[in-house]
Amino acid sequence: MRDRALSWKPLSIACVVALAFCICQEHSPLLGRTQEGQSRVEAGSTDSGAQDAEFARLVKEWTTLPEFLSPLVDHLPVVAGIPSPKDILGHHIGEPRKLTYYSRILKYYRSLASSSPRVKVLDIGRTDEGRELVVVAISGEESIRNLEQYRAHLAALADPRRLPEAEAQGIIAVAKPIYHLMGGLHSSETGAPEMLMELAYRLAAEDSPLIRQIRDNVIVTITPVAEPDGRDRYVDWYYRYLIDVTDERHHLPGPPFWGKYVYHDNNRDINFSQVITRALLGWYLEWHPPIIHDLHESVPFLYTFSGQAPQNPTLDPILFGELPWFANFEMAQMTRYGMPGVWTHAFVDAWSPGYLGFMASNHNGMLRMYETFGNGGATTMKRKIERESEPSRSMASRQWYRPLPPYKEVEWSIRNNTNYMETGVLSALQMTAAFPRIILENFYRKSVNALAAGRKGPPFGYVIPAGQQDMTRVAFVVGVLQTQGIEVGQAGTGIKVKEGEFPVGSFIVKLNQPYGRLAKILLEKQEFPDPNLRTYDDTGWTMGLMTHTDIREISDSSILDVKVERARAGNMTGTIRGDSPTCGYAVVHGGSNFMITFRSRLPGVQLQVAEKSFQAGGTLIPAGSFVIPGSAPPDTLRQVRKIVTDLGLQAVALQAEPQVGMHEADLPRLAVYSTWGSTQDVGWVRFALDRFEVPYELIYKERVRQGQLNRNFDVILIPEQAESAKGLVFDIEPASRPLAYTRTAEFQSLGMYGQSDDISGGMGLSGALEIQKFVENGGLLVTLGSASLFPIEFGLTWTVDTRRPSAQFYAPGPIVEAEFLKPDHPIFYGYPSKPVPVRYAGGPLFQVQEKYREQQVLMRFTGTEKSVLSGLMKNPSEIKERPAILDVAAGKGRVVMFATNPCYRWQNHGEFNMLFNAILNYNDLEMK
């Protein structure tokens, strides 16, 4: 069947002229294009020009079996004036024991760009540690010269509201798809940043029919390394420790950090908190690549994502046709080349929208993803794939989606990995180049469908009412939606719809916009389609529930007609009611996470916390609010007003002293404890503390073992980390030699965010004893999620036990209801006394002896079917009335244990205050 787009071609050209898209005739991309659906080449044909004989010989040598090589990558052209990777790096890609540092990678791309008119490097930002972030564009000379024009074409297709169908077809006829490749998001997955350099060279330099067709019809863009800080740290670590490991049984751990904060979770940053993820999203929303292809490494030999169930049903169904279309083509091509182990199913599903590359699917494009087989470095290694205990589930087993399975045992090299990845990517590009208009047509159609879905409803939109008690979390939600490219409006008048009346200034998200579907995905309740399906990450993320903000789903279509202006939520300013305070100010604790910021911005100033609510000038000031006395110096009062305004808080001028109990809001000397072996969830807590300006010291086993902890700290916070108490205490198994994480002249990226002469061994029993002493002597220990197993199993809180749920219980990150048993406890300052949504963290099920329950249990899970608010929890009765937060006195100190993780991935902002309140009221937690 002929492609529909073809029949519009004559009309399209006319439209293009009419629209004055300034593509000169002699450079018309149409001239160089093969007919849609035709591939100019059967793969394997190569460039007839000069070839690099050394490359061909070495690649054969480095590939461990002949079938791990393909005709697409067994050769490399030599072109005068265009540097190959070897010309700049000194070695061919895939040489054993060679990994490239980021600055050398950048140097290569810049050299290529300066010598080839087919390559351009775009700057898109900086990392936490100041490294440049770039996107490299490679295509035919004409495309690179007119890159801005092609960007504009895709931007036009991405927003069909101002684009009549005929004009769209005109654009589709002359536009080119951008196919974006991303490597190096996960630093231990070292192959893609190497492979992409060779691919870039091949695309720029090779003159085979296949490569010419790709250059003519596709614009390839590349993120060379998505996490550059982590790349350099990992390469340092590889050269220092891993380079000689040739048998996976002698595997050593990786470096404690990749990037500054969140390690592997840089692929789970659903709210785009990190600078690297934000930079990429910013670039994406400008350039609109219909495809992002994210290159990962984990399983043998090449898994290509096909979008298996559970699938998010709000996404366009076209996507779920496109994904296997690509995956099956790659599998067929590579299998035809004789490469075993290419498969497409039974690994990653299409439920969570939170993976970084998913930004493409979320914005009417397509996320594609590979997992190839990496050795965590460049050393050739013996790998065993068959797991003896479960041969039927082995990835070496034959399945319908794995007709030519990987081998059970293999000697594997980084060149094998390069061959697989590059052959797969070239096959994907081959298909894109053969069907460029279908890719563009699909992209456009998904955007059109998104508009139609919003008009068709219900729901038709969401309203975030103005006047909520804490507008800073509303600002957070609106800010995230806008960062995602979602239009958020604000009405100049009150709104009246079927669901009720909303005041002036309420935020409106209409779903008849290009990214309306993404808005719906982020704001709706997640209804998991089948409780018998497993999923790869969280099942629930509803933003209103995660942030404890009131967000209403609107099924009244008149919401689409409300006149709105673009919302300006980012600079939400605070308010101060009343003037000339004779008795100072009260800063209202309405649940804002900036309360603790307010405190830390006034170091040295005495602040009181009201322990009960009180009235001031007709305003109810809730418990937990700060009170600044009128006797404070005028300069302090001025500062108070400024900080309240800057942070979006609310203050009330007091005309009389509050007649309620108060205690001092002194900030503790806070330590955050991290193991060396699992820094990721600690990283999210560090990130939140940094963003809210809470001072702390990051400590490791070295400091704990020194003892005398009370001398330096009032509070020790142990964020979620390790899966067991034993894991937390003993951490990394000692290796045959010490694994120092220290900065040296040779290894400049190591020793950041802490140093250790040997990261193995954990705090050990002596460390556990020091923490116990810290508590006995009056310190506060706060443990989150799985870290709460530690005080329980090591006997710091011997009135508490834990249990594991049964095998029938399955709860991958849903949002559930919890109820406060002690609503007046300082941990709940700023919260309503009714049940609240919390993210279920899969932590320990606490068991408290009956006689202590009333005293120690602060919050518990409701545990009914109805209390599962979003996502999946199978058999919620297993957590029925189970404690979720405990406050246990021990010696002169206390231990506050969360079964939840109140500081999870910059996501559950509604729960953050349970942690912040514990910190702020650390020496006043005992209820009077």
Ligand SMILES: [Zn+2]
């Ligand atoms: Zn990965």
